[in-house]
Amino acid sequence: xxxxxPETRTDAAMSELVxxxxxxxxxxxxxxxxxxxxxxxxxxxxxxxxxRKKTMKTGFDFNIMVVGQSGLGKSTLVNTLxxxxxxxxxxxxxxxxxxxxxxxxxxxGHVIEEGGVxxxxxxxxxxxxxxxxxxxxxxxxxxxxxxxxxxxFLKEEVNIARKKRIPDTRVHCCLYFISPTGHxxxxxxxxxLSRGGQGSSDALTSLGPSLRPLDLEFMKHLSKVVNIIPVxxxxxxxxxxxxxEFKQRVRKxxxxxxxxxxxxxxxxxxxxxKTENDKIRQESMPFAVVGSDKEYQVNGKRVLGRKTPWGIxxxxxxxxxxxxxxxxxxxxxxxxxxxxxxHNIHYETYRAKRLNDNGGLPPVSVxxxxxxxxxx
Amino acid sequence: xxxxxPETRTDAAMSELVxxxxxxxxxxxxxxxxxxxxxxxxxxxxxxxxxRKKTMKTGFDFNIMVVGQSGLGKSTLVNTLxxxxxxxxxxxxxxxxxxxxxxxxxxxGHVIEEGGVxxxxxxxxxxxxxxxxxxxxxxxxxxxxxxxxxxxFLKEEVNIARKKRIPDTRVHCCLYFISPTGHxxxxxxxxxLSRGGQGSSDALTSLGPSLRPLDLEFMKHLSKVVNIIPVxxxxxxxxxxxxxEFKQRVRKxxxxxxxxxxxxxxxxxxxxxKTENDKIRQESMPFAVVGSDKEYQVNGKRVLGRKTPWGIxxxxxxxxxxxxxxxxxxxxxxxxxxxxxxHNIHYETYRAKRLNDNGGLPPVSVxxxxxxxxxx
Numbered sequence: 001x002x003x004x005x006p007e008t009r010t011d012a013a014m015s016e017l018v019x020x021x022x023x024x025x026x027x028x029x030x031x032x033x034x035x036x037x038x039x040x041x042x043x044x045x046x047x048x049x050x051x052r053k054k055t056m057k058t059g060f061d062f063n064i065m066v067v068g069q070s071g072l073g074k075s076t077l078v079n080t081l082x083x084x085x086x087x088x089x090x091x092x093x094x095x096x097x098x099x100x101x102x103x104x105x106x107x108x109g110h111v112i113e114e115g116g117v118x119x120x121x122x123x124x125x126x127x128x129x130x131x132x133x134x135x136x137x138x139x140x141x142x143x144x145x146x147x148x149x150x151x152x153f154l155k156e157e158v159n160i161a162r163k164k165r166i167p168d169t170r171v172h173c174c175l176y177f178i179s180p181t182g183h184x185x186x187x188x189x190x191x192x193l194s195r196g197g198q199g200s201s202d203a204l205t206s207l208g209p210s211l212r213p214l215d216l217e218f219m220k221h222l223s224k225v226v227n228i229i230p231v232x233x234x235x236x237x238x239x240x241x242x243x244x245e246f247k248q249r250v251r252k253x254x255x256x257x258x259x260x261x262x263x264x265x266x267x268x269x270x271x272x273x274k275t276e277n278d279k280i281r282q283e284s285m286p287f288a289v290v291g292s293d294k295e296y297q298v299n300g301k302r303v304l305g306r307k308t309p310w311g312i313x314x315x316x317x318x319x320x321x322x323x324x325x326x327x328x329x330x331x332x333x334x335x336x337x338x339x340x341x342x343h344n345i346h347y348e349t350y351r352a353k354r355l356n357d358n359g360g361l362p363p364v365s366v367x368x369x370x371x372x373x374x375x376x
Numbered sequence: 377x378x379x380x381x382p383e384t385r386t387d388a389a390m391s392e393l394v395x396x397x398x399x400x401x402x403x404x405x406x407x408x409x410x411x412x413x414x415x416x417x418x419x420x421x422x423x424x425x426x427x428r429k430k431t432m433k434t435g436f437d438f439n440i441m442v443v444g445q446s447g448l449g450k451s452t453l454v455n456t457l458x459x460x461x462x463x464x465x466x467x468x469x470x471x472x473x474x475x476x477x478x479x480x481x482x483x484x485g486h487v488i489e490e491g492g493v494x495x496x497x498x499x500x501x502x503x504x505x506x507x508x509x510x511x512x513x514x515x516x517x518x519x520x521x522x523x524x525x526x527x528x529f530l531k532e533e534v535n536i537a538r539k540k541r542i543p544d545t546r547v548h549c550c551l552y553f554i555s556p557t558g559h560x561x562x563x564x565x566x567x568x569l570s571r572g573g574q575g576s577s578d579a580l581t582s583l584g585p586s587l588r589p590l591d592l593e594f595m596k597h598l599s600k601v602v603n604i605i606p607v608x609x610x611x612x613x614x615x616x617x618x619x620x621e622f623k624q625r626v627r628k629x630x631x632x633x634x635x636x637x638x639x640x641x642x643x644x645x646x647x648x649x650k651t652e653n654d655k656i657r658q659e660s661m662p663f664a665v666v667g668s669d670k671e672y673q674v675n676g677k678r679v680l681g682r683k684t685p686w687g688i689x690x691x692x693x694x695x696x697x698x699x700x701x702x703x704x705x706x707x708x709x710x711x712x713x714x715x716x717x718x719h720n721i722h723y724e725t726y727r728a729k730r731l732n733d734n735g736g737l738p739p740v741s742v743x744x745x746x747x748x749x750x751x752x
Contacts, residue, residue, distance in 0.1 A: 046707065047431070047495075047711055054716070056424075060423060083417075160728050162724060270433070331422065335423055336430060351538075360536060
């Protein structure tokens with residue numbers, strides 16, 4: 001059972017090695033870095049494996065919200081993202097029947113397990129958003145819901161007897177669906193002229209489809225409270241050139257309006273983050289996606305896609321759309337970061353404001369409405 | 377770039393597969409488990425890799441305290457544990473000069489990196505403990521130090537503007553060193569008889585070395601506030617039989633006195649934990665160890681050991697002592713758990729008491745003494 005030290009260091013033939021005097025450790029305030037290979041393997045890196053085991057046992061929460069006008073394929077996209085029926089979908093196209101009179105908030109919970117890791121996924125849908133004749137302030141119920149989840153978490157956190165793991169209902173990610181037909185700037189231009197050229201003409205600098213005022217309004221208000229990822233829905237209606245132009249225009253408009261989406265520049269932690277995220281911010285965003293939960297056979301393989309007379313659109317084929325990029329981004333590279341930015345930035349901002357408003361004290365016995373919490 | 381679905385499922389030859397109607401998701405309150413293989417790989421388990429990357433970037437804190445009479449090799453053992461000079465050691469054996477008049481608390485910080493993972497290690501030494509003529513209440517400064525760290529953490533936690541990562545100075549693990557010569561029960565028996573047989577004779581049930589009253593007193597008071605791991609120091613003074621008997625006696629005495637050491641039974645989270653920890657509680661504890669930072673050549677390999685005229689004691693050889701068991705336990709299997717039990721149990725207990733004493737409100741502007749924080 002004798003455990004030897006690394007062979008590479010065995011160059012002396014003596015049977016007894018008097019250890020060299022080592023420098024005394026420095027004063028505690030300035031930790032000294034140690035060459036851990038000094039006397040062999042310790043096992044510090046096993047912490048990763050220990051954390052993995054803990055995560056496998058407990059699982060984790062992930063709450064994703066979808067916002068956008070009806071008909072943009074929000075439910076289908078989320079189902080495609082998690083490759084399962086996690087979001088309810090209107091069963092027919094009778095829209096009058098389906099669209100609620102006001103914005104509703106509907107949360108559906110699922111447990112998805114993969115590779116032994118359990119994700120407690122909640123999909124929060126917002127039917128009715130942008131579907132009214134007057135859509136003024138229709139982002140308000142959404143902001144209210146998001147803040148209610150922060151409030152719930154805060155209350156659990158300041159409790160004297162706390163739960164070991166505070167249930168996390170906070171929205172970690174908000175997919176905002178932009179219409180591929182956007183909003184005709186030419187039409188706006190016409191309306192603007194017909195009003196006698198009064199009011200702002202900021203949004204009229206380019207022609208072609210662009211963001212609607214509601215899009216800008218929503219993102220302006222919500223980007224400070226939640227991680228927003230804008231996506232261009234139903235991107236199969238655009239040619240490559242149209243898509244590229246549209247994406248550029250959206251990025252430009254968001255920039256001009258000072259709207260920061262996720263991943264926010266200011267939260268990059270190091271150069272590696274910055275390099276990776278700059279690429280996403282400057283090239284990928286907003287992801288132009290196509291969703292589908294229908295399977296087709298292409299070259300002997302089953303793929304998720306949409307069949308048209310002119311060919312099958314494969315949703316996971318990067319030559320066809322950017323769904324795979326979005327999936328990799330939200331699930332495979334930034335999922336943990338979405339959770340951490342929610343906790344460290346958005347929740348902290350809410351908490352600080354709440355405590356400040358309360359004279360530094362935590363909130364007590366102010367009951368939040370639970371009505372938006374679940375499906376009625 | 378077309379990404380196919382798992383080959384094993386491709387059994388139909390149709391070029392178009394109409395998806396089967398799937399059951400509607402259930403109501404949100406009861407999440408539905410989903411067979412994630414339904415439409416291919418999602419990537420949920422990549423969260424582990426994402427967490428690994430984050431940990432590699434940030435590193436982690438680990439704070440270990442050593443308590444026990446001088447001369448038991450506390451510093452040497454910690455140096456052996458981390459294979460580096462992380463703990464200061466008296467340079468000579470002039471004990472009179474070295475032993476402080478009261479218990480002192482000395483913290484030394486180091487950064488040890490292994491496999492790309494950075495551990496910010498703090499070793500907290502307690503010179504003077506048990507070295508006085510009257511050792512009454514000499515556990516008090518130690519308890520005070522431990523609580524001060526909880527207080528510091530609590531203050532950071534209730535701050536309005538919080539740090540993204542609260543610096544963690546809380547003691548995650550306390551190695552308590554039991555003398556291998558213990559305390560002669562025969563002598564106590566004699567003293568007890570000479571007192572006319574008055575007072576408790578609880579500890580006199582067995583003969584041979586055993587825990588001293590101070591050992592019991594310390595563990596009784598501190599086991600509720602910190603994770604205590606008892607170790608039998610300088611175990612090379614014992615034969616296999618003596619060691620086995622001593623260990624059994626110590627376990628018995630702790631049990632009789634209702635002292636729970638780490639890992640505490642009540643915090644086992646599942647059967648796997650229980651099985652693993654029962655073995656440690658019933659067989660390994662207290663680890664009978666030998667420490668050394670001297671290297672010797674044994675069978676062509678360099679080992680850490682102690683040379684005697686009758687042979688070399690190899691500290692990592694399980695036939696010689698239980699150092700490797702202790703190292704595996706503290707570093708390779710339970711390090712994350714030591715941190716979590718400190719946070720979820722000991723810190724929570726402190727916090728709840730503090731808030732209750734304060735009428736449910738967090739503590740404000742009560743400055744803790746910082747004097748014990750570092751080396752003077």
